Amino acid sequence: MLIMKITDFIEKELNGWRPIELILLAIAIMLILHNLFLLHDNIIAVISAICGILYTIIAGKGKISCYLFGICGSGCYAWLAFQSLLYGNLILYLGYYIPAQIYGFFSWKNNLKEVSNEIIKAELSKRERIILFFISLIGCFLTTVLLSYFHDTSPVMDGITTFLSVIGMYLTVRRCIEQWVLWMFVNGLSLIMWIFRIISGVRAYSTLVMWSVYFILAVYFFVMWRKEIYDNKKTVV
Numbered sequence: 001m002l003i004m005k006i007t008d009f010i011e012k013e014l015n016g017w018r019p020i021e022l023i024l025l026a027i028a029i030m031l032i033l034h035n036l037f038l039l040h041d042n043i044i045a046v047i048s049a050i051c052g053i054l055y056t057i058i059a060g061k062g063k064i065s066c067y068l069f070g071i072c073g074s075g076c077y078a079w080l081a082f083q084s085l086l087y088g089n090l091i092l093y094l095g096y097y098i099p100a101q102i103y104g105f106f107s108w109k110n111n112l113k114e115v116s117n118e119i120i121k122a123e124l125s126k127r128e129r130i131i132l133f134f135i136s137l138i139g140c141f142l143t144t145v146l147l148s149y150f151h152d153t154s155p156v157m158d159g160i161t162t163f164l165s166v167i168g169m170y171l172t173v174r175r176c177i178e179q180w181v182l183w184m185f186v187n188g189l190s191l192i193m194w195i196f197r198i199i200s201g202v203r204a205y206s207t208l209v210m211w212s213v214y215f216i217l218a219v220y221f222f223v224m225w226r227k228e229i230y231d232n233k234k235t236v237v
Contacts, residue, residue: 016116020220021057028053028213035205042203048076049210056214059172060221062118067105074098077207084202085153086193088143088162096166104173111175121225121232122175129178132167139163157193161186177229180222187215 032049035041051073058066074097081089108119124132144159152158164186171179191211198208 016061016118021061024213024216025053025057028209031209032206035209039205040203041205042080044076044079045204045206048073048080049206051076052210053213053217056217056221060217060224062108062116062121062175064105064108064112064119067101067108070101071098074101080204080207084197084204086158086197087150087152088147088155088158092162092165097169100169100173104169107173108175119175121177121229123177123229124171132178136164136167139166154193154196157189161189161193177222177225180218180225183218184215184222187211187218191215 029050032041032046036043036046051069055066055070055073058069074093078090078093081087081093111120112118113120140160140163143163144156147155147159147162164182168179168182168186171182191208191214194202194204194207194211198204
């Protein structure tokens with residue numbers, strides 16, 4: 001009985017993958033393995049990148065199994081942040097991401113469509129967007145000041161990406177489309193931040209691939225979620 005339940009769960013989670021998603025995943029994994037075997041990349045960076053990319057794709061598809069990969073990837077990334085003295089990212093992943101992903105698993109479980117087993121997508125009201133915008137401005141400033149005090153190696157970028165990631169994870173748990181706008185911004189800045197870290201000598205090439213793929217996926221899933229929400233509104237009307 002247990003084996004049947006597990007098999008049924010896996011089949012539902014793998015259902016509905018588009019060719020472009022499979023192609024992007026295959027390319028990303030090949031690049032990461034290239035970094036591992038030819039550039040002798042950090043094995044923790046490799047695991048973090050693969051888990052992170054799987055998490056993002058599966059989360060974009062609205063499947064709760066994304067959190068299993070998310071927790072594993074977050075633990076690995078926290079170690080990389082510790083090694084690179086990126087204290088904002090370290091605190092973010094250990095103190096917020098992992099607990100939030102555990103909570104998100106159970107939250108999403110209560111908001112699934114019966115047929116597709118995907119989450120019901122939502123969006124913020126105009127009032128919520130305005131409030132979130134000002135909270136983000138103030139939060140980014142305060143986080144940057146705090147990280148500067150603790151001699152973070154990249155206080156501005158680390159501060160902005162750290163606080164916006166907190167808001168982004170909150171929106172992810174709430175199943176809101178606005179998360180993808182924030183992830184575009186966070187992923188773009190994180191990509192730049194890790195380019196500088198690699199130039200300075202940190203061996204984490206797969207992390208660079210990871211953030212590049214994250215950025216592409218954020219744009220892709222924003223478009224997909226917007227289409228689904230719009231189609232649902234037309235159906236209701």
